[in-house]
Amino acid sequence: MLVATLSKRLLRVGQAKRCGLSLRSFSDAKDKDLVLTSIDGDTGVATITMNQAPVNSLSLEMCQAITTAIKEVESQPEIQSLVLASSLPGVFCAGLDITELHKPDEKRLTDFWHSFQQIYFDLYGSRLATIAAIAGHAPAAGCMLALSCDYRIMVSGAGSKKPSTIGLNETKLGIVAPSWLGYQYIDTIGQRQAELGLSLGLLHQPEQALAIGLVDELVPREEVLSRAQAEAVKWGKIPAKARLASKMLARKARLDHLAATRKEDNDFFRSFVTNETAQKIIDGYLQSLSKKKS
Numbered sequence: 260m261l262v263a264t265l266s267k268r269l270l271r272v273g274q275a276k277r278c279g280l281s282l283r284s285f286s287d288a289k290d291k292d293l294v295l296t297s298i299d300g301d302t303g304v305a306t307i308t309m310n311q312a313p314v315n316s317l318s319l320e321m322c323q324a325i326t327t328a329i330k331e332v333e334s335q336p337e338i339q340s341l342v343l344a345s346s347l348p349g350v351f352c353a354g355l356d357i358t359e360l361h362k363p364d365e366k367r368l369t370d371f372w373h374s375f376q377q378i379y380f381d382l383y384g385s386r387l388a389t390i391a392a393i394a395g396h397a398p399a400a401g402c403m404l405a406l407s408c409d410y411r412i413m414v415s416g417a418g419s420k421k422p423s424t425i426g427l428n429e430t431k432l433g434i435v436a437p438s439w440l441g442y443q444y445i446d447t448i449g450q451r452q453a454e455l456g457l458s459l460g461l462l463h464q465p466e467q468a469l470a471i472g473l474v475d476e477l478v479p480r481e482e483v484l485s486r487a488q489a490e491a492v493k494w495g496k497i498p499a500k501a502r503l504a505s506k507m508l509a510r511k512a513r514l515d516h517l518a519a520t521r522k523e524d525n526d527f528f529r530s531f532v533t534n535e536t537a538q539k540i541i542d543g544y545l546q547s548l549s550k551k552k553s
């Protein structure tokens with residue numbers, strides 16, 4: 260896990276903790292780093308950048324890397340705000356890594372869903388102010404990452420031939436979002452829009468997402484990250500205890516509910532995915548994704 264300054268000079272987390280945020284030292288980022296964590300020494304804003312080509316899909320390892328990165332940042336008491344971003348042009352996160360669901364090993368599938376639930380706990384329940392910098396597609400579990408943040412800034416679709424989309428498209432694939440994800444949607448965009456979106460599996464273009472309150476702002480592509488980091492500075496200045504207590508007013512009951520039903524949720528997911536019908540759907544969907552390419 261690496262911590263980088265905005266000047267692209269890299270600092271390991273341990274060093275950052277020992278030396279304070281203003282100190283800079285060097286280390287090379289490795290391609291295998293699934294997420295890159297940077298801290299702006301001037302503003303104290305942390306940025307976690309998902310870095311799993313081609314589409315930042317959430318594999319077991321990717322989920323674990325995101326959780327580790329959040330915990331590393333949270334362990335530094337000076338840091339109050341966090342931006343979640345992607346290093347990939349055009350994709351924020353393509354949702355769950357569907358290959359994890361295809362002919363799965365049962366133990367790995369259990370660990371996989373557990374790690375996805377864990378992101379919900381860590382990001383939706385984070386003490387940090389969290390800003391999503393959505394410079395590309397964010398379907399399904401990609402949308403969940405954005406919904407788990409406090410504020411969402413998306414790339415504008417204006418003038419784009421293939422605008423990015425965001426939403427919960429599960430029903431289009433013949434599957435259903437877990438209830439905790441469904442409630443995140445309802446809590447964010449309201450009952451009616453969530454019913455429409457969930458039932459029809461809608462993926463919204465940016466302007467529509469803004470209109471229904473799924474995202475909070477649209478900006479040109481080249482401004483998404485800097486705008487998110489500026490917003491993170493603003494949120495980081497709000498008294499932290501009051502900000503966190505307010506966030507928990509809206510989120511604690513949801514978090515507690517999943518904590519109490521976590522095992523049942525995992526059991527349900529596992530039995531759903533390993534069912535023959537679901538395997539046919541998953542097989543067909545994987546084929547359609549690779550056919551799209553050819």
Ligand SMILES: CC/C=C\C/C=C\C/C=C\C/C=C/C(=O)SCCNC(=O)CCNC(=O)[C@H](O)C(C)(C)COP(=O)(O)OP(=O)(O)OC[C@H]1O[C@@H](n2cnc3c(N)ncnc32)[C@H](O)[C@@H]1OP(=O)(O)O
Nearest residue numbers: 313316353354355356357396398399400434435436548549
């Ligand atoms: C089917 C799931 C079944 C059961 C789950 C049960 C319960 C859980 C319920 C809900 C929780 C959340 C669920 C999910 O998140 S399911 C995943 C939903 N995601 C999608 O539908 C997005 C699929 N991807 C795309 O639409 C496009 O890839 C995207 C618009 C993101 C980017 O397009 P682009 O043209 O830039 O790239 P592609 O050429 O399409 O893809 C490149 C490469 O990546 C592979 N790929 C894409 N998405 C995924 C993925 N989610 N998992 C694994 N692999 C993915 C794609 O096949 C290409 O691979 P290759 O051909 O080898 O280059």
